[in-house]
Amino acid sequence: MDFTHTEDRRMISDSLRRYLADQYGIEHRNQAAYEAPFHDTGKWAELAELGILGALVTEDQGGFGGHGFDIAVVFEELGRGLCPEPVLGNLLALRLYAALGQTERVDAIIAGTARAAVAVHETDAFVDLDEIAITANGSGDSVTLTGRKSVVYGGNSADHILVVAKNASGLGLYEIAPGDAEVMGYAMIDGGGAAEVILENTQATTLSEDARGIIEAALDAGRLALCAEAVGIMDVLRDTVKDYLLQRQQFGRPIALFQALQHRLVDFSIEIEQARSIVILAASKLDAEDRALHIARAKNLIGRAGKLVAEEAIQMHGGIGMTWEYGASHYAKRLIMLDAQLGDTEDQLRTSMELAAA
Amino acid sequence: MDLNFTAEEDAFRAEVRQFLKDNLSDEIVAKMRGMEELTKEDLENWHATLQSRNWLAAGWPVQHGGPGWNATQRHIFDEECSAANAPRIVPFGLGMLGPVLLKFGTEEQKAEILPRILDGSDWWCQGYSEPGAGSDLASLKTKAERDGDDYIINGQKTWTTLGQFANKIFCLVRTSSEGKPQEGISFVLVDLDTPGIEMRPIRLLEGGYEVNEVFFTDVRVPVANRVGEENEGWTIAKYLLTHERTNIAGVGASTQALAELKMLAAKVSRKGKPLSIDPIFMAKVAETEIDLEAMRITNLRMLSADATGREAGTVSSMLKIKGTVIRQSINDLARRALGPAACPFPSEEVIGNLAVAPPEAARNAADYFNNRKLSIFGGSNEIQRNIITKNLFGA
Ligand SMILES: Cc1cc2nc3c(=O)[nH]c(=O)nc-3n(C[C@H](O)[C@H](O)[C@H](O)COP(=O)(O)OP(=O)(O)OC[C@H]3O[C@@H](n4cnc5c(N)ncnc54)[C@H](O)[C@@H]3O)c2cc1C
Numbered sequence: 001m002d003f004t005h006t007e008d009r010r011m012i013s014d015s016l017r018r019y020l021a022d023q024y025g026i027e028h029r030n031q032a033a034y035e036a037p038f039h040d041t042g043k044w045a046e047l048a049e050l051g052i053l054g055a056l057v058t059e060d061q062g063g064f065g066g067h068g069f070d071i072a073v074v075f076e077e078l079g080r081g082l083c084p085e086p087v088l089g090n091l092l093a094l095r096l097y098a099a100l101g102q103t104e105r106v107d108a109i110i111a112g113t114a115r116a117a118v119a120v121h122e123t124d125a126f127v128d129l130d131e132i133a134i135t136a137n138g139s140g141d142s143v144t145l146t147g148r149k150s151v152v153y154g155g156n157s158a159d160h161i162l163v164v165a166k167n168a169s170g171l172g173l174y175e176i177a178p179g180d181a182e183v184m185g186y187a188m189i190d191g192g193g194a195a196e197v198i199l200e201n202t203q204a205t206t207l208s209e210d211a212r213g214i215i216e217a218a219l220d221a222g223r224l225a226l227c228a229e230a231v232g233i234m235d236v237l238r239d240t241v242k243d244y245l246l247q248r249q250q251f252g253r254p255i256a257l258f259q260a261l262q263h264r265l266v267d268f269s270i271e272i273e274q275a276r277s278i279v280i281l282a283a284s285k286l287d288a289e290d291r292a293l294h295i296a297r298a299k300n301l302i303g304r305a306g307k308l309v310a311e312e313a314i315q316m317h318g319g320i321g322m323t324w325e326y327g328a329s330h331y332a333k334r335l336i337m338l339d340a341q342l343g344d345t346e347d348q349l350r351t352s353m354e355l356a357a358a
Numbered sequence: 359m360d361l362n363f364t365a366e367e368d369a370f371r372a373e374v375r376q377f378l379k380d381n382l383s384d385e386i387v388a389k390m391r392g393m394e395e396l397t398k399e400d401l402e403n404w405h406a407t408l409q410s411r412n413w414l415a416a417g418w419p420v421q422h423g424g425p426g427w428n429a430t431q432r433h434i435f436d437e438e439c440s441a442a443n444a445p446r447i448v449p450f451g452l453g454m455l456g457p458v459l460l461k462f463g464t465e466e467q468k469a470e471i472l473p474r475i476l477d478g479s480d481w482w483c484q485g486y487s488e489p490g491a492g493s494d495l496a497s498l499k500t501k502a503e504r505d506g507d508d509y510i511i512n513g514q515k516t517w518t519t520l521g522q523f524a525n526k527i528f529c530l531v532r533t534s535s536e537g538k539p540q541e542g543i544s545f546v547l548v549d550l551d552t553p554g555i556e557m558r559p560i561r562l563l564e565g566g567y568e569v570n571e572v573f574f575t576d577v578r579v580p581v582a583n584r585v586g587e588e589n590e591g592w593t594i595a596k597y598l599l600t601h602e603r604t605n606i607a608g609v610g611a612s613t614q615a616l617a618e619l620k621m622l623a624a625k626v627s628r629k630g631k632p633l634s635i636d637p638i639f640m641a642k643v644a645e646t647e648i649d650l651e652a653m654r655i656t657n658l659r660m661l662s663a664d665a666t667g668r669e670a671g672t673v674s675s676m677l678k679i680k681g682t683v684i685r686q687s688i689n690d691l692a693r694r695a696l697g698p699a700a701c702p703f704p705s706e707e708v709i710g711n712l713a714v715a716p717p718e719a720a721r722n723a724a725d726y727f728n729n730r731k732l733s734i735f736g737g738s739n740e741i742q743r744n745i746i747t748k749n750l751f752g753a
Contacts, residue, residue: 034703123714126697128629150714151698184712187703189564189723194701196712250494260740307690314563314730318492318738319517322562322731329563333727340698346638347628347697 003280005073008064012055013073019050020081026327033084033191037157044085048112052078056091056221061098062106068286071221072228072279079232082331084192088341089117089154091225093162095218096173100207105160117158118218119149119197126150127347129164129171129215134199136167136174136206143174143206145199153341155195156185163197163204164215173211174204190337191330219342220295224286226338227279227295227302233335234272234306237313240328241265244317261316268312271305278302296343296351303345310335361655363434371434378442381407390443391618392709393721395566398523402478404445409476415452422460422468423476429661433609440610441617448520451475451482453605455528458545458594462586471547485515485529485548485572486595493741495530496539496592500574502531502546504581509533509546511554511577517735521557521570525550534589545591547583554578564727565703599737600670607657607681608732612650615688619643622695622719633695646687653680672749675742682732682739689726696722 005013024043032040047053051064052074058066065071071091078087090109093116097105108114125131134147145165155161161181163174182198208214242265245256255261282298285291310332314321321329339345363371386404389396408414416432418424427435439446447453456475459468474480491498500513511531518527527548534542550557554577560569586594623634623643633639660673693700699715700723702708709720733739 121698123699124627126628126699131627131630151701186705186708186712188701189703189727190701196714249490250492250497252494252497255493258740260743311730315733315738318734319487319731322734324561324563324565326563333563336693336727337701337723340694340696340700344694344697346636346642346694349638350629 005069009069009073012051012065012070013077015050016047016052016074016077017080019046020077020083024081024083026082026330029082029084030191030324030330034187036185036187036193038185038187038191038193039085039157041157044115045112047085047087048110052087053090053094053112054110056094057098057106057110062103063094063098063110066098068224068283071225071286072283075225075228076232079229079334080236082191082233082236082327082334086115086117086154086157086193088222088225089152089158090115092118092153092218092222093158093160095221096162096207096211096214099214099217100173100211102207114159115154115157116160116162117152117154117195118162118164119152119155120164120215120219121150121152122148123150127343129212132164132166132171134163134165136165136172136204137201139167139209140206143204144201145174145176145204146201147199149197149199152195152197154193155183155197156193161197162207163199164211165204167209169210171212171215172209173207173215175207176202176204188337190333216292220291221286223295223299223342224279224282226341227275227282227298230302230306230335230338231272231276231279233331234275234309237309237328237331237335238265238269238272240331241313241316244320244328248318264312264316268305268309271308275302275305290355293352293355296348296355299343300345300348300352303339303348306335306339307345363430367430367434370431371438374435374438375442377411377413378438378444382442382444386445387443388718390445391718393725395568396445398481401445401448401523402481405447405478408447409478414447415456415476416447417453418456418460418472422456422472430658432605433658433661436605436610437613438610440614443614446611448481450484450519450524450528451480454484454598455482455547458528458585458598461597462545462594467585480526481520481524482526482528483518483521483524485518485527487517488514489516493738495595496543498530498532498543500529500531502533502544502579504533505578507581508578509581509584511546511548511574511579513574515572515574516570517560518557518570518572519568521550521572522559522567527572528585530591530595533591540592542589543591543595544588545585545594546579547585548577548579552577552579562728562731564724566724566728600674606674606736607653607677608685609650609654609657609681612681612685612688613654615685615692616643616647616650618718619688619692619695622692622716622722625716626695626697626699628697639691639695642687643691646684646691649680649684649687653684656680669749672746675737675745678736679733679739679742685732686726686729689722689729692719692722693726695719 054063055065055070055074057063137144161176181202183195185193185195246254248255278298278301282294285294313332320326415424420426488498502509502511530543533544554575556573558571559567624632626633628636696715702714704721704724
């Protein structure tokens, strides 16, 4: 066994960490994250140059990574830097385009010259693919789509939107130009952008009529990414809490000397190590047959650990942890909200139970 | 042992319910359900409505304009107000300064200040905490120095809730540096229009604005504005900590929030079925409901026992810890119930036009984050545990 990352992965991780620390400080982050387009398009191009998008797909597909650990190292750093760029949406799109051999799109996204998003959720189908109601109308080249896709991550700043819709053979994947639909973007409460996508006889290109397998695989890659992002965030919160306890004086001494707080810091640090481990396991299984079970287990544990760490981090800071101005509060918000993306703690528990029983 | 309310108590409940039905506007109820920030005017209007019936100062004695209710009546009133989605009563004048003046104020102070709280002429805010003095309140540094018949105040207060609406602030200030820190603190009343005071907003993590920093530079305040003796302000601060116990557990508000949660769970779907029949989610709701049910009885039980001294301290600390933990878990579930629909920042555009979540639930995530404050302010839950521990071991 070897728990060290390869040289290449360490390099991308280091350079991304340095880049975000130097170029994406918390003040700039909070400005970019909450003002349209809810990220920084200039920085997007620079992230592409660093190769972080290329790391998300394999060499055959035009990238230079694409395995679970590649995704994990990138997203762990995005978490550490609390980066609001729409990498999640583009990861989903890249995985789908790559699986379908859409080289032109893959190359453009990797180069940073185009962005894409994947519209899966509907207001009555936020988790389960079986509940998707939007149905492709027509076949072949003349397909239209009607209905509303909700909370599309990165949908507000995408050049192409991939839409998951029902058809005769199950679930298909269709591409639309955002201009042909009504795309209403907004900030998320933890920063970064999403959109409601309203389709009204919107002209769509059929990419695949039978796409369920690749959609599930792409969503699992997204879940792994969120888990790794959470680990990066939790590491920062642990360090921030530790530093704050040492620095904050009450009753004539650093509050770090109160055992009531010491033990809680220790307890949540243990959970962070558990979280790190299960993400490593899940990353190692991204291309395996039992992928779905391991991803669901990881995201369940991440959800529980994340809630503990976020809530304790706020609490142990006292009032200062409740403020917009203090960086840790934004990390805590992101850590809580990422649980809601692509299936939360309870959804993953349900999936874990079903798959473990199967 | 008899857990039933008496016939009079039931009649009182009916009377309160009818009053609320007749006097609460749909607009306010919608704002409350949607956890929208109420304006100053909304709050003042609601105070005036309650005052028109003499129900505003629930804890005050009759001769000072209170209704003269016992603890059970106050509990019933709180339950009904929460169930009807009535605005909360802003506590700083009515629940904090009022009782302090009744206990420690001079006759002149009572005669001058209490009526102005009742009729809404004054809006008070609480100036206790400082950047360096939170849990360790006694280490506060804001200084008041005697100059003839005045104090001259210099220093900084922080976390001042709704200071932006206030025209007055009651402060703990340092009047002596001799002896133990607790022994040099005085309680003074300050007009926020006095030259030398500057208030700056603090934005909270979910984006809302409800707290402030207040800076004092050579602020001149008459010595007559002191409540109680010089250097005996700590006694007043401690009195307040244990005095207001009736509502500390927030049982009424939690009950209403839980009812909203269940309605929401019936509205949203998971796996093609209403979330309200999903066993995994609903098991958590049921556990919280069981805790709340027990809390309701704990609250009534502890309120009906006339606790004093140490015992009173333990009771209010227990109610505060468990009450806030329950409320926070309801907030947590209300956010989770939405799934990704909890994600949008609750701007007017998102709530009004896009309606990603049902409108009354659009602020569920924001409210969850905002209510993390419950276990921090009013003496953090850690400090409450320390109080109970001290009482337990007689230390
Ligand atoms: C939204 C909000 C509104 C508020 N409104 C007001 C107001 O209107 N007026 C006002 O005066 N104040 C107000 N406060 C201030 C509030 O009372 C303080 O935040 C609180 O007392 C905690 O102090 P602190 O923030 O300095 O945290 P600290 O005291 O620095 O505490 C940091 C952490 O250490 C823990 N801790 C401290 N000492 C110990 C110990 N001995 N043992 C174990 N743990 C310990 C705390 O529990 C906390 O978790 C408000 C605060 C908030 C967040």
